[in-house]
Every structure is written in structure tokens, then in C-alpha cells.
Amino acid sequence: MLEPQTRPIPHGHGVHPFPHRHLTGIFGLQPWEITFLLDEAEQWIALNRASAAKHDNRLAGLTLINAFFENSTRTLLSFEIAGKRLGADVVNMAVAQSSVSKGETLIDTAVTLNAMRADVIVIRHDASGAVQLIADKVDCPVLNAGDGRHEHPTQALLDALTIRRRKGQIAGLKIAICGDVLHSRVARSNILALTALAADVRVIAPPTLMPAAIERMGVTPFTDFDAGLDGADVVMMLRLQRERMAGGFVPSPREYHALYGLTPERLARAAPDAIVMHPGPMNRGVEIDSVVADDVKRSAITEQVEMGVAVRMACLDVLTRAQRGVEGWA
Ligand code: CP
Numbered sequence: 001m002l003e004p005q006t007r008p009i010p011h012g013h014g015v016h017p018f019p020h021r022h023l024t025g026i027f028g029l030q031p032w033e034i035t036f037l038l039d040e041a042e043q044w045i046a047l048n049r050a051s052a053a054k055h056d057n058r059l060a061g062l063t064l065i066n067a068f069f070e071n072s073t074r075t076l077l078s079f080e081i082a083g084k085r086l087g088a089d090v091v092n093m094a095v096a097q098s099s100v101s102k103g104e105t106l107i108d109t110a111v112t113l114n115a116m117r118a119d120v121i122v123i124r125h126d127a128s129g130a131v132q133l134i135a136d137k138v139d140c141p142v143l144n145a146g147d148g149r150h151e152h153p154t155q156a157l158l159d160a161l162t163i164r165r166r167k168g169q170i171a172g173l174k175i176a177i178c179g180d181v182l183h184s185r186v187a188r189s190n191i192l193a194l195t196a197l198a199a200d201v202r203v204i205a206p207p208t209l210m211p212a213a214i215e216r217m218g219v220t221p222f223t224d225f226d227a228g229l230d231g232a233d234v235v236m237m238l239r240l241q242r243e244r245m246a247g248g249f250v251p252s253p254r255e256y257h258a259l260y261g262l263t264p265e266r267l268a269r270a271a272p273d274a275i276v277m278h279p280g281p282m283n284r285g286v287e288i289d290s291v292v293a294d295d296v297k298r299s300a301i302t303e304q305v306e307m308g309v310a311v312r313m314a315c316l317d318v319l320t321r322a323q324r325g326v327e328g329w330a
Contacts, residue, residue, distance in 0.1 A: 016329060018318050022135045022142045025151035026192040034193055038161050040314035041307070047085070048309055057087035062119035062320060067093040067109070068145065069100070069125040074280055074305055075145045075154070079122045082312035088120075110134040120320055123147070128185075141319040149185050154315060155279050156189035158307040160197060162300050163234055165307075166275050171198035176228055176270070177219075178204040179238035179260060179287050182211050182249070186279045187238055191217050204228035206260060208249045225260050232270040236277040237262050237288045253286045262288045267298065275300045 017036045026034070047054055064083040068076050076092065083090040093113075100109060106125070110133070113121055120141045123131045128148030135142040146152040164170050175194055181187045181203050194201050195218040203214055204222045214221050222228030229235065240256060250256040267276065276292055276299045284290050293299055321329035 016321075021319070021322075022144075023153055023315055023319060024132050024135055024142065024144045026153045026156050026189045026196070027151065029192075029196070031196045031198075034157070034160065034196055037157055037311070037314055037318065038164060040318055041157070041161050041310040044085075044310040044313040045307075048306070048313075054085050055087065056085065058317060058324070059083065059086040059088035059320060062088045062324070063117065064088040064090045064120050064122065064316065065093060065113055065116075065118045066090065066122045066145075067095065067113065067124075069095050069123070069130075070146065072124055072145065074308055075124065075152075078305070078308040079143075079145065079312050079316075081309050082316055085309075086313055086316055088316070106130055106133060107137055110137040114138040114140070119323065120316060140323070143315055143319065146185055149183055149188070151189045151192075152185040152279075153189050153193075154308070154311055155186050156193040157315070158304055158311040159186075159190055159236065159277060159279070160193050161307045161311055162277065162304050163194075163275075166300055166303070167233060170194065173199045173233040174202070174231055174271070175199045175234040175236065176202045176204055176232040177236045177238065178225065178228070178262070180209045180240045180249075181205040181214065181238065182209040183241040184238045190236065191219055195219065202228050202232070204260075206250065206256075225266060226269055229266060229269040232274055234275055234277060235262065235267065235270050237282075239279070239281060240283055240287050253283070257286050261286060262292050264289070264291055267292055274298065277301060277304060279304065 018033050047056060066076055066079050080090050080092060118140055121138060122143045122145050123134055124145040125131060125147050128150035131142060131144040131147045144151055144153055160170060167173055177187050177190055191201055201219040202222055203219050204225050207223050210221055210223065278288055278293065278301050282288055282293060284293065293301060
């Protein structure tokens with residue numbers, strides 16, 4: 001899986017600042033490549049905040065296909081908005097009405113999208129590795145919008161951008177990633193991105209939801225929520241992913257909340273200026289209390305959504321530069 005992601009695109013005597021054809025994960029990206037994408041995203045924030053004329057036509061004439069085999073609100077809509085703001089022709093594949101329901105394989109679906117001359121494809125799928133499978137079969141850049149428990153790279157990028165803007169830096173920050181780490185592609189991509197950017201990352205989870213040997217990813221595991229929160233600069237809560245749980249990972253949502261729900265009392269253990277994050281969708285009253293999620297001084301949750309559009313515009317722009325013949329990238 002590493003090889004196609006990390007193959008450099010020749011560029012004069014060196015490589016591009018983002019020498020990858022696809023964005024299938026944070027795994028395999030160098031710290032400066034992550035920083036490059038964050039820097040690129042910054043330019044789109046002002047355009048997105050304009051009251052009118054939110055358009056830049058650099059992707060005019062290109063066809064973006066969003067193929068989401070799992071439900072989504074934030075990721076699907078922000079990729080659609082990002083593509084349209086950049087002038088692309090955006091097509092959202094209606095998976096429920098597609099021939100996937102008749103048993104068409106993922107590879108046949110990929111070959112079909114390729115034959116329609118898509119210029120960039122965004123995929124969400126419930127199987128880890130499905131996005132790489134499609135990337136290996138098509139002629140255009142593929143972006144991972146979340147595959148199983150594996151990765152959700154644009155979520156990690158928008159989270160890193162949110163943290164960098166709120167805190168001014170990422171290196172050295174104490175960042176606690178809390179909750180259902182076992183089932184979370186968001187956690188995995190964030191661990192890869194934030195450790196690459198030199199944050200001090202802790203993961204906090206019940207023993208049943210803590211991946212084995214997680215410390216090998218360069219993080220410090222805690223099963224005691226209060227101990228893990230001590231002095232944290234960023235508290236990133238994760239959704240309890242009951243749809244990915246076949247058995248009894250937690251006794252009940254109420255007991256989970258009692259031990260691992262973020263309440264104002266628990267948040268008081270973090271740094272006084274700690275920010276609270278959540279990728280959404282939230283289970284209010286389970287992993288996070290509404291009074292915390294809606295605290296405008298502490299919560300960065302809506303800012304995360306805003307940064308999602310900017311990050312996805314940056315990724316679509318950067319990954320299509322070679323095919324658009326942008327000087328120095330073609
Ligand atoms: N954070 C996230 O992936 O949200 P959606 O499932 O709504 O896209």
C-alpha cells in the first residue's frame with residue numbers, strides 16, 4: 001500500500017512538494033508534505049468566507065466523481081462544495097441506486113468510472129483498503145474520504161489545520177485523542193499526522209476499544225480518562241461507532257458516558273485554554289456533553305467543518321496540477 005502513494009512524480013531534478021498521484025492516507029507522507037497541504041489550504045479560507053463570488057475556476061472542464069459507499073454529511077458535501085468552488089463538474093454517484101445493488105464488484109465499478117473519463121475520484125467505503133484497490137485501477141487521482149477503520153486523511157488534515165490556526169503551532173502540543181480508537185479511521189490518520197508534526201499525542205480509551213500495541217505508533221495510551229486529560233492542550237473526542245461493533249465492546253451508552261464522556265468537570269483537568277474537537281457526527285450525551293460541544297470558547301467543532309472545505313479544495317487543486325499542466329508540475 002505504501003508504494004503507489006510514495007512514488008515521486010519526476011519534477012526537473014527533484015520532486016514536487018507533494019509528489020503523490022493519490023491521497024489514500026497520511027501513511028507515507030513526509031511532515032513537509034503534510035505542512036504543504038495545510039499551507040495550500042490557508043489560501044482558500046478567505047475565499048470561502050467571502051459573502052459572494054466564492055469561485056475560482058482552476059478545475060474548469062474537469063469531472064470530479066464522488067462515490068460514497070457509506071453515508072456522509074460533512075465529507076461528501078464539503079468535497080462537492082470544494083469541487084464546485086474550483087469550477088469542476090461534480091457528479092455524486094447515487095450508490096443506493098447504482099448497479100452495486102445488483103452485485104457489481106468494486107473493481108468493475110472503478111473500471112466503469114474510469115471509462116467515463118473521470119478526472120478525479122473521491123471514494124468512501126466501509127472496507128479498509130478499498131480506496132487503494134480503486135486507485136490501482138484508474139487513470140486519475142483518487143482521494144480517500146474514509147475507508148473502513150483504515151484512514152480518513154482529509155479529516156486529519158482539517159483537524160491539523162484547525163489546531164494550527166487555534167494554537168499557532170502543532171509541535172509540542174499535548175493532544176488527547178479520546179474514545180473509540182479501535183474502530184476509528186479518524187484516530188489513525190490523526191495519530192499519523194500529529195506525530196509526524198511533532199505533537200505529544202495521547203490516546204485514551206476503554207481497554208476494549210484500545211488497539212493492541214498502539215504505543216508503536218508513537219503515542220502514550222491511557223485507559224483512565226481523567227489521567228489522560230491532565231494538562232492536555234487539545235481534547236479530540238471520537239464517535240462511539242456502534243455500527244462497527246459486532247459484540248459487547250461497551251456495557252451501555254450510559255455507562256460509557258459515566259467513564260469516558262467529556263463533561264465540563266472532566267474538561268477542567270485539561271489545560272485552561274484547551275480546545276475541544278470532534279469529527280462529527282456526535283453522539284451527544286454519550287462521548288460528549290452538549291454543554292461542552294456548544295461552548296463557543298472551547299469548542300472548535302464548527303471550525304473543523306469550515307476547514308474541511310478549504311482542505312479539500314487544496315487537495316483537489318494539488319492532486320490535479322500535473323494533469324492540468326500547471327507549470328512545474330506537468
Ligand atoms: N467527519 C466525517 O467524516 O463526517 P461525515 O461522516 O458526516 O462525512
